[in-house]
Amino acid sequence: MKLHELSDNEGATKKRMRVGRGPGSGKGKMGGRGIKGQKSRSGVAIKGYEGGQMPLYQRLPKRGFNKPNRAKFAVVNLGLIEKFVEAGKLDAKSEINEDALVASGLVRRKLDGIRVLAKGDVKSKLTLNVTGASKSAIDAVAKAGGSLTVASKAEAAAE
Numbered sequence: 101m102k103l104h105e106l107s108d109n110e111g112a113t114k115k116r117m118r119v120g121r122g123p124g125s126g127k128g129k130m131g132g133r134g135i136k137g138q139k140s141r142s143g144v145a146i147k148g149y150e151g152g153q154m155p156l157y158q159r160l161p162k163r164g165f166n167k168p169n170r171a172k173f174a175v176v177n178l179g180l181i182e183k184f185v186e187a188g189k190l191d192a193k194s195e196i197n198e199d200a201l202v203a204s205g206l207v208r209r210k211l212d213g214i215r216v217l218a219k220g221d222v223k224s225k226l227t228l229n230v231t232g233a234s235k236s237a238i239d240a241v242a243k244a245g246g247s248l249t250v251a252s253k254a255e256a257a258a259e
């Protein structure tokens with residue numbers, strides 16, 4: 101197959117309607133915009149406009165605050181970690197750290213760290229080392245005979 105033989109599937113692309121190209125085109129003269137009025141003219145953005153009255157989105161008070169430098173964690177449930185151990189993608193005998201979780205494909209990327217939550221059951225004796233974990237996740241891992249270590253923020257920043 102050569103470059104000039106490549107073509108898109110039938111019906112995958114649709115030709116653009118060229119408006120204002122004469123009466124024979126079916127979209128001539130006013131180009132489908134009707135007669136006069138604001139919408140028939142160019143450069144009009146009507147969405148939030150209320151005829152000069154202050155628009156609703158500007159009349160309502162602003163609320164809340166988005167912290168610009170907040171930490172964003174990748175979240176993993178214990179049940180998923182257990183599934184990956186059973187499937188042989190994670191080794192329960194060695195320490196499971198954030199790099200191991202990424203390498204196994206359980207987490208796509210670390211972001212500011214990985215946080216473990218307690219959803220799901222744990223049967224394996226796991227040794228986990230992550231940036232964050234819920235209290236119930238730490239208890240669940242300890243109950244199964246393993247340990248879950250949470251690295252402090254200073255250690256995570258040093259890595």
